[in-house]
Amino acid sequence: MKVVTAEEMRVIDRRTIEEYGILSVVLMERAGLAVASKIKELFGKSKDSNHQKVIVLAGSGNNGGDGLVVARNLHNECWDVKVFLTPRPEDLKGDALLQYNAAVKFGVDIRPIKELLKQQSVITPHSIIVDALLGTGLSKNVTGMLSEVISLLNRSNIPIISVDIPSGISSDNGQVMGEAVKADYTVTFGLPKRGHLLFPGAQHTGKLFIEDIGFPEELLRSDKLNVELLMKNEVSPLIPQRHRYSYKGDYGHVLIIAGSRGKTGAALMAAKACLRSGAGLVTIGVPESLAEIFQSRVTEEMTLILPDKGDGTLSEKASRVILNFLDEKADIIAIGPGIGVSADTRKLMEVLIRNSRNPMVVDADGINSLKGGKKVFVKAKAPMIFTPHPGEMARLLNQPPFAKGGQGGITVSTQDIEKDRINTALSFAKETGAYLVLKGVPTIIAGPDGRAYINSTGNPGMATAGTGDVLTGMISGFLGQGIKPFNASILGVYMHGLAGDIAASEKGEHPLIATDIIDKIPVAFRSLSIDMVA
Numbered sequence: 001m002k003v004v005t006a007e008e009m010r011v012i013d014r015r016t017i018e019e020y021g022i023l024s025v026v027l028m029e030r031a032g033l034a035v036a037s038k039i040k041e042l043f044g045k046s047k048d049s050n051h052q053k054v055i056v057l058a059g060s061g062n063n064g065g066d067g068l069v070v071a072r073n074l075h076n077e078c079w080d081v082k083v084f085l086t087p088r089p090e091d092l093k094g095d096a097l098l099q100y101n102a103a104v105k106f107g108v109d110i111r112p113i114k115e116l117l118k119q120q121s122v123i124t125p126h127s128i129i130v131d132a133l134l135g136t137g138l139s140k141n142v143t144g145m146l147s148e149v150i151s152l153l154n155r156s157n158i159p160i161i162s163v164d165i166p167s168g169i170s171s172d173n174g175q176v177m178g179e180a181v182k183a184d185y186t187v188t189f190g191l192p193k194r195g196h197l198l199f200p201g202a203q204h205t206g207k208l209f210i211e212d213i214g215f216p217e218e219l220l221r222s223d224k225l226n227v228e229l230l231m232k233n234e235v236s237p238l239i240p241q242r243h244r245y246s247y248k249g250d251y252g253h254v255l256i257i258a259g260s261r262g263k264t265g266a267a268l269m270a271a272k273a274c275l276r277s278g279a280g281l282v283t284i285g286v287p288e289s290l291a292e293i294f295q296s297r298v299t300e301e302m303t304l305i306l307p308d309k310g311d312g313t314l315s316e317k318a319s320r321v322i323l324n325f326l327d328e329k330a331d332i333i334a335i336g337p338g339i340g341v342s343a344d345t346r347k348l349m350e351v352l353i354r355n356s357r358n359p360m361v362v363d364a365d366g367i368n369s370l371k372g373g374k375k376v377f378v379k380a381k382a383p384m385i386f387t388p389h390p391g392e393m394a395r396l397l398n399q400p401p402f403a404k405g406g407q408g409g410i411t412v413s414t415q416d417i418e419k420d421r422i423n424t425a426l427s428f429a430k431e432t433g434a435y436l437v438l439k440g441v442p443t444i445i446a447g448p449d450g451r452a453y454i455n456s457t458g459n460p461g462m463a464t465a466g467t468g469d470v471l472t473g474m475i476s477g478f479l480g481q482g483i484k485p486f487n488a489s490i491l492g493v494y495m496h497g498l499a500g501d502i503a504a505s506e507k508g509e510h511p512l513i514a515t516d517i518i519d520k521i522p523v524a525f526r527s528l529s530i531d532m533v534a
Contacts, residue, residue, distance in 0.1 A: 032069020067132025252480025336366025
């Protein structure tokens, strides 16, 4: 499902009106009816004199017009409706003015917004609030009286239904613009907005309903809309079918370079997740001084002994052994979980990126070991997938030439990345030609072709050590089976979150550990309802 910015939605709205001949007031009427219908579905209609009260807060623009349609329709069905209007009636224009006049003729009780602040007792425990104050066009922080009103709503402890998007939330990045409504439900139209899915906007949205109000389907599916929400029906077809006449060599040989003294578990989890994801063969490249530890713990996996510095960390001399193995045996390389950061790992990463002709998944310390910025990436001979969390992403972006200005460049913080996850991922992928999996809530997958996906699976229980190692193994496992890098990233991220959701449903979020996710990968496969036999 496509996900849009405020501007992209405005274009869809305008083209619907100008090119398809649907009047703007008709779209407004349908929007208001959709919200009114959802209120009736959620709360029903009381049949006695104490029926529920509906308080509609309406702004001056189209969002306010939608709210007036809600008020008129519920009033016409004998709900007790009061509207509190932010503008003076004489300042209303266009469709909002038409809807105001219609509401007045229907006898709707409409009052100035300041009366709500003076007579807060109008909000009773049996009330329902409809937030139609600001909508998607917000471009500056909420202040003054509107801020007071929103604060009052959030303290009221009664159900709030926001029209299109909670007032005070940026449609484009989910940030709180000064003060924002914390809705229990949000009814939006046509397509979800980025702000519904990115935090903290997602927490303010409550349960999201996406209603069809008549936008042409070809506009809602346009290739010009480059961000999508991952859904089951889009991910399931990416799983490759298995032919009856096949053997392990058909499903890829993945080399995983991971682990160091004290961090052997990272390598083992990545390898096990890779196998569980369907890879035919998995070899773990391990520091030679830790070889006995690994040999005693592996079962289905194989090991490749690599030169180390005698302290359980890899030597730069390991690059020759790795490249020879890639040339002769392996199809895919995944590198980074638990390898540590040193001058040797930095040199190792540079040599592998410059010389490997095998697709590469880079995670954790593999990312932290990168130096040289863009000049390193342009030398890559094969597709690269990076899987940073925001802290690793910040360290990567603070290297020249990503950082611009001054000798040390502009410092990019983790908070900066969290405020604009989608555009951060898109710009990095475009500039480097790499695929980026920006882990977090939600995880964003971006490709160099300008497309990005927002993951819809996962839960807070997955905020635990080792889950990133599992994801690295899963993506490299799918990549090894011949799935293209973008699709391998999409499938890996979605199924990783799905396995985590299944594990959390059985064990709870608090006790969840990374190996629980690995254990539930088979169940995640089954839940996607794909027949794996051709």
